Amino acid sequence: MILHDLISFDILRVIWWALLGVLLIGFALTDGFDLGVGALLPFVGKSDTERRVIINTIGPVWEGNQVWFILGGGAIFAAWPPLYAVSFSGFYLAMFLVLAALILRPVGFKYRSKRESATWRTTWDWALFVGGAVPALIFGVAVGNVLQGVPFYLTPDMLMPMYEGNSIMKLLGLLNPYALLAGVVSLSMLLMHGSAWLGLKTEGVIADRARRIGSIAGIVAALSYALAGLWLAFGIEGYQIVGEVVKDGPSNPLFSEVVRGGSWMDAYAIRPWIAVAPIMGFVGIALAVMGLRAGREVSTLLWSKLAIFGIISSVGLTMFPFILPSTVDPSSSLTVWDSSSSHLTLFVMLVCAVIFMPLILAYTSWVYKVLWGKVAEDDVTQNSQSY
Amino acid sequence: MEFGLVELSRLQFASTALFHFLFVPLTLGLSIIVAIMETVYVMTGRPIWRQMTKFWGTLFGINFVLGVATGITMEFQFGMNWSYYSHYVGDIFGAPLAIEGLMAFFLEATFVGLFFFGWDKLSRTAHLVVAWLVAIGSNFSALWILIANGWMQNPVGAEFNPDTMRMEMTNFFEVVFNEVAQAKFVHTVSAGYVTASVFVLGVSAWYLLKGRHTELARRSIAVASAFGLAAALSVVVLGDESGYSASHTQKMKLAAIEAMWETHDAPAPFTLIGFPDKEARETHYAIEIPYVMGLIGTRSLTEEIPGIDQLVAESKDKVRSGIIAYDALMTIRSERDATPPEVRATFEEHSEDLGYALLLKRYVDDPRDATEAQIQLAADDTVPGVWPIFWAFRIMVGLGFSFIAVMAFFFYRASFKGMQFPRWALRLGVIIIPTPWIAAELGWFVAEFGRQPWTVDGILPTALSASNLSITDLLITLTGFVVFYTVLFIVEMGLMLKYIKKGPYMDVEETDTWMERHSHRLRTHDGQGPFAETPAE
Numbered sequence: 074m075i076l077h078d079l080i081s082f083d084i085l086r087v088i089w090w091a092l093l094g095v096l097l098i099g100f101a102l103t104d105g106f107d108l109g110v111g112a113l114l115p116f117v118g119k120s121d122t123e124r125r126v127i128i129n130t131i132g133p134v135w136e137g138n139q140v141w142f143i144l145g146g147g148a149i150f151a152a153w154p155p156l157y158a159v160s161f162s163g164f165y166l167a168m169f170l171v172l173a174a175l176i177l178r179p180v181g182f183k184y185r186s187k188r189e190s191a192t193w194r195t196t197w198d199w200a201l202f203v204g205g206a207v208p209a210l211i212f213g214v215a216v217g218n219v220l221q222g223v224p225f226y227l228t229p230d231m232l233m234p235m236y237e238g239n240s241i242m243k244l245l246g247l248l249n250p251y252a253l254l255a256g257v258v259s260l261s262m263l264l265m266h267g268s269a270w271l272g273l274k275t276e277g278v279i280a281d282r283a284r285r286i287g288s289i290a291g292i293v294a295a296l297s298y299a300l301a302g303l304w305l306a307f308g309i310e311g312y313q314i315v316g317e318v319v320k321d322g323p324s325n326p327l328f329s330e331v332v333r334g335g336s337w338m339d340a341y342a343i344r345p346w347i348a349v350a351p352i353m354g355f356v357g358i359a360l361a362v363m364g365l366r367a368g369r370e371v372s373t374l375l376w377s378k379l380a381i382f383g384i385i386s387s388v389g390l391t392m393f394p395f396i397l398p399s400t401v402d403p404s405s406s407l408t409v410w411d412s413s414s415s416h417l418t419l420f421v422m423l424v425c426a427v428i429f430m431p432l433i434l435a436y437t438s439w440v441y442k443v444l445w446g447k448v449a450e451d452d453v454t455q456n457s458q459s460y
Numbered sequence: 461m462e463f464g465l466v467e468l469s470r471l472q473f474a475s476t477a478l479f480h481f482l483f484v485p486l487t488l489g490l491s492i493i494v495a496i497m498e499t500v501y502v503m504t505g506r507p508i509w510r511q512m513t514k515f516w517g518t519l520f521g522i523n524f525v526l527g528v529a530t531g532i533t534m535e536f537q538f539g540m541n542w543s544y545y546s547h548y549v550g551d552i553f554g555a556p557l558a559i560e561g562l563m564a565f566f567l568e569a570t571f572v573g574l575f576f577f578g579w580d581k582l583s584r585t586a587h588l589v590v591a592w593l594v595a596i597g598s599n600f601s602a603l604w605i606l607i608a609n610g611w612m613q614n615p616v617g618a619e620f621n622p623d624t625m626r627m628e629m630t631n632f633f634e635v636v637f638n639e640v641a642q643a644k645f646v647h648t649v650s651a652g653y654v655t656a657s658v659f660v661l662g663v664s665a666w667y668l669l670k671g672r673h674t675e676l677a678r679r680s681i682a683v684a685s686a687f688g689l690a691a692a693l694s695v696v697v698l699g700d701e702s703g704y705s706a707s708h709t710q711k712m713k714l715a716a717i718e719a720m721w722e723t724h725d726a727p728a729p730f731t732l733i734g735f736p737d738k739e740a741r742e743t744h745y746a747i748e749i750p751y752v753m754g755l756i757g758t759r760s761l762t763e764e765i766p767g768i769d770q771l772v773a774e775s776k777d778k779v780r781s782g783i784i785a786y787d788a789l790m791t792i793r794s795e796r797d798a799t800p801p802e803v804r805a806t807f808e809e810h811s812e813d814l815g816y817a818l819l820l821k822r823y824v825d826d827p828r829d830a831t832e833a834q835i836q837l838a839a840d841d842t843v844p845g846v847w848p849i850f851w852a853f854r855i856m857v858g859l860g861f862s863f864i865a866v867m868a869f870f871f872y873r874a875s876f877k878g879m880q881f882p883r884w885a886l887r888l889g890v891i892i893i894p895t896p897w898i899a900a901e902l903g904w905f906v907a908e909f910g911r912q913p914w915t916v917d918g919i920l921p922t923a924l925s926a927s928n929l930s931i932t933d934l935l936i937t938l939t940g941f942v943v944f945y946t947v948l949f950i951v952e953m954g955l956m957l958k959y960i961k962k963g964p965y966m967d968v969e970e971t972d973t974w975m976e977r978h979s980h981r982l983r984t985h986d987g988q989g990p991f992a993e994t995p996a997e
Contacts, residue, residue: 132573132576132577133573133574133576133577133578134573135573136528136569136570136572136573137566137569137570137571137573139528139532139569140561140565140566140569140570142532143531143532143535143561143565144558144561144562144565144566146535146536146539147535147554147557147558147559147560147561148558148561149539149554150538150539150546150550150553150554150557150558151550151554151555151557151558151559152554152558154546154547154550154551154554154626155547155550157538157539157546157550157554158539158543158544158546158547158550159543160539161536161539161540161543161546162539162540162541162543162927162928162929165540165927165929165933165937166933166936166937168536168540169540169936169937169940172532172533172536173940173944175529175532176529176530176532176533176944176948178529179525179526179528179529180525180526180529180948180951182525183521183522183525184522184525184951184952184955187522187955187958187959188955188958230790230793231544231625232547232624232625232626233543233544233547233928234543234544234547234927234928235928236928239930239932240929240930240932240933240936241932323621323623323624324624325623325624325625328623414550414551414554414555414628414629415551415621415624415628415629417628417629417630417632418551418552418554418555418628418629421555421629421632422555422558422559425558425559425562425563426562429562429563429566430562433562433566433570436567436570436571437566437570440570440571440573440574443574443578443581443582444574444577444578444581456580457965458514458576458577458579459577
């Protein structure tokens with residue numbers, strides 16, 4: 074095991090920081106429209122057949138899309154173990170809500186149309202709504218909390234993660250105004266994305282309704298994103314590493330000293346090029362909304378993807394090198410330089426990613442190509458295998 | 461940590477994992493059985509095989525989604541409920557989990573949609589390839605999950621890093637080719653194949669008893685019994701392999717499974733049944749078979765298998781050695797680069813026993829302050845609950861052997877008696893449907909309960925692994941999971957039964973086209989058409 078010295082530890086850390094972003098963005102770009110479609114389902118589809126059409130646009134692909142989320146979890150575990158340990162236990166009850174909502178989706182898609190009863194189907198429609206809307210909202214709430222810092226610390230002797238506050242109050246504490254604003258950004262962004270997808274995959278009245286809701290959601294997304302940015306610039310204190318930054322030291326957050334001070338937005342003064350990310354966010358939304366209004370199909374979905382790419386990467390780039398800052402003990406904050414796996418593990422995982430990611434992208438594209446085209450009412454009613 | 465928190469965390473993990481594993485074995489096996497059926501369809505072109513593929517595929521799908529749904533919980537629960545575990549071993553344990561996603565789960569989840577939606581969009585061959593990719597993906601998933609689990613049983617290829625206060629990987633290939641993991645993988649997927657075979661056989665037997673869909677049922681039994689026989693043999697052989705590797709990797713687990721209190725002269729006898737008594741340190745009313753245990757466990761006539769008492773004494777020495785390691789570690793942690801080299805040397809020498817010192821954390825904050833009585837308590841803790849795993853193991857093994865007998869019988873009748881099955885055998889086939897699930901769950905119980913008090917054998921105690929949550933947190937989520945999963949289970953069973961009762965969906969148009977095209981050879985050896993329903997027995 075000498076090969077891993079080919080790539081230095083600090084570069085591997087930056088690569089895995091970027092790959093973490095790739096996975097989260099991959100999740101938002103693919104499963105994001107599934108979540109959006111789920112949240113739109115009761116409003117865009119009025120009759121049973123319309124709802125079946127909507128469900129069947131994502132029926133064959135949501136399962137593969139969801140793997141981006143699972144893989145995101147696995148990759149955080151493998152590449153950023155302290156982040157995995159601290160964040161998921163810290164957001165315990167919120168994570169439980171996300172899991173419960175996400176579990177409703179597979180079951181809802183598959184089981185909804187397996188019985189004729191109207192009550193049965195309506196129940197699952199609302200389950201799918203919850204399965205789409207709740208995670209879409211909570212992911213944003215989580216990001217909003219990360220930007221403000223999370224009340225955790227690591228014990229000096231054992232590095233054991235501890236939290237301030239008790240269970241229910243901790244959950245309510247997560248639902249603070251700034252976090253909810255961030256939740257509005259993510260929910261409206263994914264509603265826009267979901268309607269761009271429905272605009273591509275359906276026709277007639279379903280597509281029209283989706284586009285109408287989607288263009289409103291796009292405007293809400295742009296406004297709330299701008300507001301969240303202003304708030305971050307003027308209302309939330311940033312974090313800074315004190316003294317020399319050791320980039321290839323052991324992954325022990327307590328080895329470096331961190332203080333609060335300045336603004337997160339200082340990053341744009343130090344690295345002006347990162348302004349590209351929020352610009353992509355705004356331009357993407359603007360063009361996606363125009364596309365939705367004009368009834369354009371493929372390009373609208375692509376602009377919506379650009380918007381998501383810009384918005385999510387703007388968060389990571391603004392915070393760099395911080396990943397999960399702590400409010401109660403800033404020095405416990407997790408950064409790119411002190412919360413990764415070992416040099417060897419990062420290397421092994423990179424090799425795996427380099428081998429498998431292209432394969433995944435290739436066969437996923439092939440599947441989308443096979444399924445290309447609109448889903449019509451006849452496809453749904455006459456195919457025994459459809460949902 | 462609050463009292464009861466670890467117990468509740470364990471209860472939640474055990475419940476959600478065992479629930480997840482109600483669906484996994486059927487997915488593993490049925491994905492392959494369905495792919496085999498579709499292969500026959502593509503090779504022969506006979507519509508009956510397409511019908512079989514679609515029918516069993518529908519049941520596969522109903523089961524598959526719950527496997528996926530409950531699997532989401534598993535991926536995140538380590539971080540949610542076992543945060544110190546995640547920190548302490550994530551450097552090694554996280555890798556196979558992530559590779560599972562990259563290599564396996566992406567494959568099966570991407571193609572499973574196409575399996576159901578692609579019948580009219582793909583050529584026959586392309587659809588067959590999709591079916592096999594789903595099966596391969598599912599089975600590769602199991603491989604990586606069991607590599608992760610195998611490392612918890614036998615932590616190879618890693619060492620402790622005092623700077624980061626965690627285990628770090630030193631050799632990826634040792635982790636992957638861990639003998640425990642490899643034996644476990646084949647044992648577990650074979651158990652999945654047996655489960656699916658028993659399921660297909662049982663449902664088909666029910667159809668035959670009712671005189672319904674007999675053509676589909678007979679062919680399904682033929683496939684299931686052949687596949688099931690091979691799998692049942694493999695389960696037992698690899699189960700034996702697991703036992704053999706436990707004799708040098710997890711001696712305490714093996715001793716507990718066998719309720720071997722004292723070290724016996726080689727070769728040790730095998731206790732067929734008995735009533736292990738942990739207090740009295742003996743097994744009442746034991747029925748023993750001479751030599752067998754020694755042969756299974758060590759594959760030799762001379763090697764001894766250590767008993768529980770001897771292992772506890774060894775643990776006690778390791779606790780003492782662990783305290784020395786802990787003391788050196790604390791110096792290293794405070795002095796860092798200024799640590800005297802002899803302290804580092806002391807740590808190196810004793811670091812593999814560090815976990816044993818951590819066992820003391822249940823009783824005392826600083827293991828260095830432990831009293832003699834506390835050291836004894838920690839050593840005693842290394843013995844898992846003996847009678848539950850003693851019995852769970854025996855029931856599992858008994859069921860394992862009975863599957864060989866059942867599968868062999870059906871295979872014989874299917875191959876050499878013209879697919880005629882006596883009614884008593886068909887009834888038996890229906891009755892035994894739940895048994896492979898019982899065996900599989902007991903198997904996990906033996907593996908994981910038998911690993912206690914460790915999450916990672918000899919490295920990290922369970923009591924230290926849990927997240928610092930409140931009891932309220934755990935009560936909310938535990939209740940939530942139990943209620944939610946129970947509802948899902950009822951819904952799933954309802955749909956399964958509905959679709960079994962409904963039976964296969966007949967694609968009339970395709971059948972007619974095929975009949976026309978092949979009318980010249982539509983005669984089988986008994987002079988009947990291939991679609992003539994054979995009368996019920």
